[in-house]
Amino acid sequence: MAGSFIKKMKAGSLAVMAGILLSGAGSCPAVPVMAESAAADTEVPAAVSKDNNNSAVSVNFKRIEDDSNERGEITGISGEGESLWKYVTADYSRTELDRVNDIGVFGGKYYLVEGGTVKALDLRDGSLIWSNDEFEGCAYGSVFREDGTLFLCGYYGPDLFVVDKDGNTLKKIDSFNKDYMWPHKLELLGEQLAITYSGTPSGTEETLYINLSDYSLASGRISDASDSGTEGTAVADSAVENISASSYLEEPQYGLSHGTSNLMDGDLSTAWVESADGSGEGEAFTLKLNGTYKVSGFTIHAGYQKNEDIYAKNSRPEKMTVMFSDGTRQDVELADINGPQKITFGAAVNTSSMRFIIQSVYPGTKYQDTAVSEISLF
Ligand SMILES: [Ca+2]
Secondary structure (H helix, E strand, O other), X not given: OOOOOOOEEOHHHOOEEOOEEOOOXXXXXXXXXXXXXXXXXXXXXXXXXXXXXXXOOEEEEEEEEOOOEEEEEEEEEOOOOOEEEEEEOOOEEOOOOOXXXXXXXXXXXXXXXXXXXXXXXXXXXXXXXXXXXXXXXXXXXXXXXXOOOEEEEEOOOOOEEEEOOOOOEEEEEOOOOOOOEEEEEEEEEOOEEEEEEEEOOOOOOEEEXXXXXXXXXXXXXXXXXXXXXXXXOEOOHHHEEEXXXXXXXXXXXXXXXXXXXXXXXXXXXXXXXXXXXXXXXXXXXXXXXXXXXXXXXXXXXXXXXXXXXXXXXXXXXXXXXXXXXXXXXXXXXXXXXXXXXXXXEEXXXXXXXXXXXXXXXXXXXXXXXXXXXXXXEO
């Protein structure tokens, strides 16, 4: 496929090809969009202490910015609307992330983050009860557990910071999965914590689930009665919404484009062909589903299966890693056969996307390019 005159093209250089949205990791914006991510901000003006001694104290958080600096002004307000106290943070040089983050009121304390330090103020008089400088992040997601434990995520990390009601660090995890960036929303779901990321392999918002017993990455959400949607429904190929890829080969002199639409067109004479230098190790394509489905495995026609000759001349994937939307992965090894092969996972996975990453190849006799003619999910 790849003669010296053949133009190779990175998928990321094209916006749209053949109606397939390209949403690989390369499309992440250099400067993240922060709009609507500071969910905690909206809660504070109405926040009311759960402490009986201060049942009517609420807190107002105001961010004050000038050209180069920002600071926070926090005011405690009585039930009669009278200002009880004021706490003013230090001045911080402005960055693309807010340096002062308002967390909210819980258990007689008001919580904020300033300059990466978590602080708890006494709701009665605004005095500092404790501060913890180990977070070091900009908090765009937070949630309290009933016992006063506070969970935070930093937009640029850490992915998770856990501090108890007295200010002791319980856990800090910089990253659960290096392919998932920009966590901005936390939700407690019984024994699990859901972390929502906007920088993900699929290019769309995805959620990882953490087991709170040991802070390990779960293979998915533990289902409960409140689960809705399609989770647990067996997948069908019609659930595939779009397919993106790290690269694909164009051969304009032949009028051929080996894009991702070839992966599920039911035609063995067409194939997705990667176009990276070398044999394509590390190249990948991602199937994005229109919901969360139970996937038991896949059937693949690996290699360019137009005919025996073309199959032999091009490289075929040998070992592949399949990565799921919850960050878990399964490694599979394919046989070198010009025909279908069915791969069944050890356990079915609930997922909303699948990224197939080439780890090694059976080299082609003439071309280095690695191809896949068809893939189907079950
Ligand atoms: Ca095909």
